[in-house]
Amino acid sequence: MAETRTLKSYASLSDIVKTALVVIATVIVAGSGFSLLKANVLPQVPTTLVAIVWGVSSVILIFYSLNLLAQIFPTKVYNKIVPYIFIGPAVLIMGWYLLLPTLRSLLLSFMDKTSTHFVWFDNYKFLFSDRSMLVSIRNTLIWLVCGTGFSVFIGLVVAILAERSYIEKGTKTFIFLPMSISLVGAGVIFKFMYAAKFGGAEQIGLLNAIVTSLGGNPQNWLGKAPWNNFFLIAIFVWLQTGFALVVLSAALKAVPEEMLEAARIDGANEFTTLVKIVIPNIKASIISVSTTILLAALKCFDIVYSMTNGMFGTEVLASQQYKQMFTFQNYGRGSAIAILILIGVSPVIYYNLKEFHNKEAFK
Template sequence: MEFDFAEEQPKLLMLLYGLIAFVLLIGGLLLLLDAVPSWFARRREAQLIAASANGAPLPRRPKQRESMFAFFFLLPTVLLLLVGLVVPAVRTTLLSFMDGSSTNWVGLRNYTWMFAEDSIVRVLINTLVWVLLVPLVATAFGLLYAIIVDKAKFESVAKSLIFMPMAISFVGAAIIWKFVYAYRGEGEEQIGLLNQIVVSLGGEPKQWLLESPLNTVLLIVIMVWIQAGFAMVVLSAAIKAIPADIVEAARLDGVSPWQMFWQITLPSIKPAMIVVVVTISIATLKVFDIVRTGTNGNYDTSVIANEMYNQSFRYGQNGQGSALAVVLFVLVIPLVIYQIRNLRQQREG
């Protein structure tokens, strides 16, 4: 199909005008946010100078003015949240009750389809396995790293190396590990690290990413490798924040290192561990890139985010894809609420 510029010119002009209007709107808001507070600040300064010159008490700032300041600063954020989050969420929820063409209302059929289709049930089970394993294993490794590296000779270098995977995108990490899992036929030179180790020990090379459920575990390893650095940094900071007098008192009482860990260190860093587990759980629920790059969701490795993409963009089933998106959203909400409540309790405590 050839592109007819003359036919599409009105649409392109409309798009261009829309972009210009959007840029002008954002620019105007930014100028307004800069000009209005400056005007109020100058006016406030003049009032203070006049009051001090006359010996009168300083005027108090009205609450209405403070609310107006807050409104001007929050307005762009609220608009962006409405456009980028609230409106798409409402639209996706409505589409989840429609058929693939988004024209006919089908009620809860898309939701019952999830639990009636064996392949989708497998997707839900895979997602559950990810959420159970990744946060716990990544936090455990992060805690182990934090304890081992704490006050070591080359602590900063070691932490930098452990945290480095966090700087790599999920796609990049998946590509790196695909080379680790790479397979070549028996008798050929293996380029995959894992198969090379197996061959060196006298075993036979395997196509690791094709064997279920082992392939799901191997993909989970990639996520753990990335998130362990994040857990290590947060938990290491929490360990260093333990009051020194508590540690000294425990040592004077003759506490062993094992007792020190279970009775002093672990209870002291419990809030930080909760934050780490919840944060990694949210990231794991939304995992897409690793599965997409590693196996494309084949061989029983797909998860909710990947299947949502497949249903919506590969198979043209907007209703089913939207239903998966809603389920994913519902699963994330309790974790977010718990995280907010936990942080609020820490701040108040």
Template sequence: MNESRKLGKRFSSAELLRTALVVAATVAVVGLGFSILRTNALPQLATTLVAIVWGVSSVILIFYSLNLLAQIFPSKVYNKIVPYIFIGPAVLIMGWYLFLPTLRSLLLSFMDKTSTRFVWFENYRYLFSDRSMLVSIRNTLIWLVCGTGFSVLIGLTAAILAERSFVNKLSKTLIFLPMSISLVGAGVIFKFMYAAKFGGAEQIGLLNAIGVSLGIEPQNWLGKAPWNNFFLIAIFVWLQTGFALVVLSAALNAVPEEMIEAARIDGAGEFRILMQIVIPNIKASIISVSTTILLAALKCFDIVYSMTNGMFGTEVLASQQYKQMFTFQNYGRGSAIAILILVGVSPVIYYNLKEFRNKEAFK
């Protein structure tokens, strides 16, 4: 009894024994499951089932065991450490899958193609001197400006018009539907739309079919730089507009109707109401949507890869990074491009985290 009081709680020997057994069982289950999956001795279906059951049970046992261990401490200590118990595994996993690979990529970016010799800033010098890399940086900037700008602008316009439409729900659904299509799937769809046949052959591409019917010569939409980049960006905008529409529609619904009615009574026009009342009230949502789409545009790789594979002057940083790493097997340059993308993403992530901390829920 004296020992249990020193521990801060009235723990009996049976409870301490149970805690020890649960911790031992957790270690055994986690280790045994990992060993079984690592050997890859089971059939594929059995491996999948074991991974699901083992993964769920391991997570439950880990949190339960950590909670039992925390209860051994005094109440003041328990209340302080229990939040870290529940966020600790997630932080460790994020660190293992994000922080450590980032450090490794940073190290590899200072090494040669085979990652055996330090070349220091040679890879970064290549990024800002090679012509193809400069084209990739230019195209990425075009994607960031046009892809983000048009997605937010069209999404905001559609949200405002949809609120005044008698087919509100139907119009929003139709605009949001492309969000269910993968980037590669959208690329395949638009590849057929942009397809061109020459020499009098029948056109299977929608754009050229319409053009030929109007007496216009068929065009190689994806082969003419730099305009082909805008045709690729159009696919991205088509996919992201639905996301902007949904978020901004919710923000528009939160704008006080009394404020708008008061402005109308004072004689304000609709455009003035939009610019001086509606937009300022949904400014936070516009910024949130813009930063989210900006991140998606910065790392967009699927559309370029499935449509042109980076040919005809359509390379972006993400496609260059993939080619350097997996096609040319140049891990130094590939890692340097990855670090460059990370540097571009970091200010946006920092801004979002800063805004989240300023929210009342996070104070």
């Protein structure tokens, strides 16, 4: 848009009047629609329709008004500010919903339970001195290492094996299907699989049914720490392996076939070809998948909450944050845990942004 505009110095009077009228109309439409929805005087269906029409029309009018305001300035100025006009609202919304809550959480992390007095670093001392918090940190590290590692490893192995299988599509579809299930839904499914009945009762859990059919005794899989954490991580791996499989499978197809054929002609076996050629070529995809799953593991709350509610030594940082804020009503400690999680994800986010910046498309 900026390159097709003819050079001009300043807008005409008619352009200024038009811009003023459009801005006024935008304010009226946006303000009246917001007031109507806030008053909640309409039934549910009309309210939904009004929200859709008002939301779309308001966004269009806002961008149109901002563009008209920019056109008042000379062409050189317009060309410089018009990119910021289109990304400005998104940045403001992101700042309102992400930056401000983060700053508020940081402030609350230095305050007491009721957020009325400063206790400075007492909440952070609690994080690294309380036994339950230390267990949560340990479990979170286990989730990060095992959850991410097994998801990526199994996804990569299946992607490599399925690449040469005549049932490639069916295999990938079967493994990707769990991605359509929510974390809570998966937790409910596996809760039945891990279920245990004692005293000679018939087993309804798959694992204990297999154990008892082989002559063993039923086990309380979710009640024995720290091994119960690995049974919870297995659910996470079951869900995330499909994501790793799809991304890594696409990366494998992008490896030049000529390189593979040249390596085989030179006498390299399949394992050497995999280590020396395939893995280096898909390294970027492996890192991208690993960081994405790492973030999911660090924030994972649903599985723990739906399966054990953090009992039997299965607490993680996300579940502790929820309990501190909404069960114990301790906003200071809950905010401190949130900041700790933020510190944990920050290096990963920084690394991804750095990699994106180094890509040729982002230069």
